[in-house]
Amino acid sequence: MDIRDLWAEALAGVLARPVRSALTTLGTVLGITTLVITLGVAATAGNQIVGRFDELTATAITVEVPAGPGGPLVGWDSPAEVRRLRGVTSVSALAQTEESSNLRVTANDLVDPTRVTGQTLAVVAGDPELPRAARGRMVEGRFFDAGHVRRGDRVVVLGDQAARMLGVTRLTGAPAVFIEDRAYTVIGVLGGLGREQVLSTAVIVPPTTGVGLGLRNVTRVLVNTSLGAADLIARQAPVALSPNHHDELQVISPPTPKRARDGVQDDVNGLFPILGLVSLVVGAVGIANVTLVTVMERVSEIGLRRSLGAARRHIAAQFLLESTLIGMTGGVIGAGAGLVSVVAVSAAQRWTPVLDARLALAAPVAGALVGLLAGLYPALRAARMEPADALR
Amino acid sequence: MPDVIVLDAVSRVFPTDPPVRALRDIGLRVRRGDYVAIVGPSGSGKSTLLNTLGLLDRPTSGSYLLNGTETTVLGDGARTRLRGREIGFVYQSFHLLPHRTVAENVMLAEVYGGHPRRHRRRRALEALELVGMSHRVDFPPGRLSGGERQRVAIARALMGEPALLLCDEPTGNLDSGNTEAVLDLFDGLHAHGLTLLVITHEDEVSARAGRRVRISDGVLTEE
Numbered sequence: 001m002d003i004r005d006l007w008a009e010a011l012a013g014v015l016a017r018p019v020r021s022a023l024t025t026l027g028t029v030l031g032i033t034t035l036v037i038t039l040g041v042a043a044t045a046g047n048q049i050v051g052r053f054d055e056l057t058a059t060a061i062t063v064e065v066p067a068g069p070g071g072p073l074v075g076w077d078s079p080a081e082v083r084r085l086r087g088v089t090s091v092s093a094l095a096q097t098e099e100s101s102n103l104r105v106t107a108n109d110l111v112d113p114t115r116v117t118g119q120t121l122a123v124v125a126g127d128p129e130l131p132r133a134a135r136g137r138m139v140e141g142r143f144f145d146a147g148h149v150r151r152g153d154r155v156v157v158l159g160d161q162a163a164r165m166l167g168v169t170r171l172t173g174a175p176a177v178f179i180e181d182r183a184y185t186v187i188g189v190l191g192g193l194g195r196e197q198v199l200s201t202a203v204i205v206p207p208t209t210g211v212g213l214g215l216r217n218v219t220r221v222l223v224n225t226s227l228g229a230a231d232l233i234a235r236q237a238p239v240a241l242s243p244n245h246h247d248e249l250q251v252i253s254p255p256t257p258k259r260a261r262d263g264v265q266d267d268v269n270g271l272f273p274i275l276g277l278v279s280l281v282v283g284a285v286g287i288a289n290v291t292l293v294t295v296m297e298r299v300s301e302i303g304l305r306r307s308l309g310a311a312r313r314h315i316a317a318q319f320l321l322e323s324t325l326i327g328m329t330g331g332v333i334g335a336g337a338g339l340v341s342v343v344a345v346s347a348a349q350r351w352t353p354v355l356d357a358r359l360a361l362a363a364p365v366a367g368a369l370v371g372l373l374a375g376l377y378p379a380l381r382a383a384r385m386e387p388a389d390a391l392r
Numbered sequence: 393m394p395d396v397i398v399l400d401a402v403s404r405v406f407p408t409d410p411p412v413r414a415l416r417d418i419g420l421r422v423r424r425g426d427y428v429a430i431v432g433p434s435g436s437g438k439s440t441l442l443n444t445l446g447l448l449d450r451p452t453s454g455s456y457l458l459n460g461t462e463t464t465v466l467g468d469g470a471r472t473r474l475r476g477r478e479i480g481f482v483y484q485s486f487h488l489l490p491h492r493t494v495a496e497n498v499m500l501a502e503v504y505g506g507h508p509r510r511h512r513r514r515r516a517l518e519a520l521e522l523v524g525m526s527h528r529v530d531f532p533p534g535r536l537s538g539g540e541r542q543r544v545a546i547a548r549a550l551m552g553e554p555a556l557l558l559c560d561e562p563t564g565n566l567d568s569g570n571t572e573a574v575l576d577l578f579d580g581l582h583a584h585g586l587t588l589l590v591i592t593h594e595d596e597v598s599a600r601a602g603r604r605v606r607i608s609d610g611v612l613t614e615e
Contacts, residue, residue, distance in 0.1 A: 001503065001504050001505075001506075002503075006511065012491065012492060012496075012522075016489075016492075017491075301487075304481075304489075306448075307446065307448065307479075308483045308501050308503070309472055309504040309505040310476075311473075313471075314504060332433070333515060387448045388448040388449050
């Protein structure tokens with residue numbers, strides 16, 4: 001039997017009773033629609049939540065270092081220990097105290113009564129890794145390096161806001177700023193900060209230079225991790241920074257996005273997939289039922305086909321294909337209705353609909369599978385009929 | 393050329409309690425081009441004989457050669473293929489599919505058994521022309537008269553050029569006018585050399601056949 005003939009016979013069989021076929025697809029339509037809505041809305045809602053935990057915050061860890069009673073808990077060389085951890089992309093240590101947060105900084109020592117040249121700015125000590133760890137970039141000039149730190153040079157890097165407030169726009173001619181009436185050379189302007197925004201209004205000095213301004217001890221460590229490593233690093237970093245006092249350090253790490261998403265999906269996924277599966281089973285039973293009735297109605301047709309030379313497998317194949325077609329039609333309609341519903345729900349919630357394209361393709365296949373399974377028994381009944389009995 | 397049908401000592405016993413012997417040691421030889429009528433009252437074994445001849449039922453014992461092929465040793469699949477190839481069936485109730493056109497019903501005869509799809513419709517139209525139904529090609533069977541339906545069924549049986557046309561009470565549902573038309577058609581097909589075997593209980597039908605065989609209580613007698 002030519003496969004095109006089989007196809008044509010099955011199609012004609014389905015279309016011979018269009019209303020019945022349409023009603024038979026309903027169960028599958030409902031089931032597939034429910035499943036597509038469930039999965040689609042879950043994916044959409046899940047991605048809305050996850051959207052808030054963007055890569056920036058999901059990989060940023062801050063370790064706050066309290067002032068220890070017997071000396072510093074974290075030394076300026078401790079970040080190197082954290083940098084060795086797998087999954088860490090950059091680390092930097094900062095020092096900032098109450099006193100250093102409100103220091104008078106001026107761009108020159110002229111007293112100009114018409115202009116306010118002095119600003120109260122925060123002075124922060126940081127190591128040369130700071131631009132990377134704060135995810136900033138040098139707008140002007142350069143950041144200080146290990147050499148500056150070793151020599152204790154009186155150099156500063158200004159945050160971009162601080163530079164604007166002080167009127168430092170370019171670095172030609174090596175401008176200086178005065179912190180508490182002592183001059184420091186400005187060698188760079190740091191801007192575009194991805195985190196630790198407070199630095200944009202700060203004056204950053206090397207740690208060795210900061211000692212003179214009361215910035216002796218590390219008060220904060222910025223750690224950046226690769227995506228997904230934040231959880232692990234948040235546990236490991238305190239130990240690496242201060243093996244003896246790790247429990248005194250305060251770690252601020254991002255919430256785990258996975259848990260947030262799971263929470264949403266649990267709510268949506270609890271009941272609806274079960275409903276969808278139940279409707280699918282009901283749909284399958286419906287198809288099986290109607291196909292069985294159809295087989296009984298078409299006994300003489302089966303007899304005729306057998307007398308025209310149809311083998312049992314031809315009869316079985318035709319009825320299987322008919323029920324599969326009905327199931328697949330239900331799957332296609334259900335997928336369409338489900339997609340439209342997901343988009344409608346998203347529009348109502350002002351969400352961006354997120355749908356797996358594979359879901360749209362899998363739905364008709366699932367429908368066809370339901371139809372195929374539902375058609376097994378009726379097709380077997382049809383194939384088993386004795387042609388002599390069928391023609392009576 | 394072998395004879396179309398050779399039955400030798402064919403018996404069919406239904407294993408009921410007590411067993412029913414529907415066919416008893418039947419012998420029958422139908423040559424190519426024969427027009428044979430099998431007559432008998434209901435319950436005489438007519439249907440069992442028809443089913444046996446049509447390869448729809450197996451004899452309990454004996455031998456049945458269809459167009460030179462021993463059928464009693466064949467498996468289900470081989471019997472199905474042989475049936476589709478060698479036998480055209482004509483039924484009392486026509487067995488036309490109500491949702492398909494006349495042409496599609498005739499073309500159904502070539503769906504099974506590896507016939508080419510090319511020119512299938514043309515062959516169906518030729519068969520319909522042979523039975524004088526060219527003017528109803530795209531009608532649904534429901535809009536045809538009984539006689540017209542039977543002619544469509546005959547056209548379907550003629551597709552694939554069977555060795556034997558097996559007719560089961562072909563005029564049972566027809567009035568006398570339509571009966572006459574169908575019998576005239578049989579005469580014409582017989583004249584073209586087709587082998588016809590008609591099972592009937594109507595004398596009018598059997599009178600047109602060249603040969604009459606009577607079956608009674610499972611026993612066949614030539615008249």
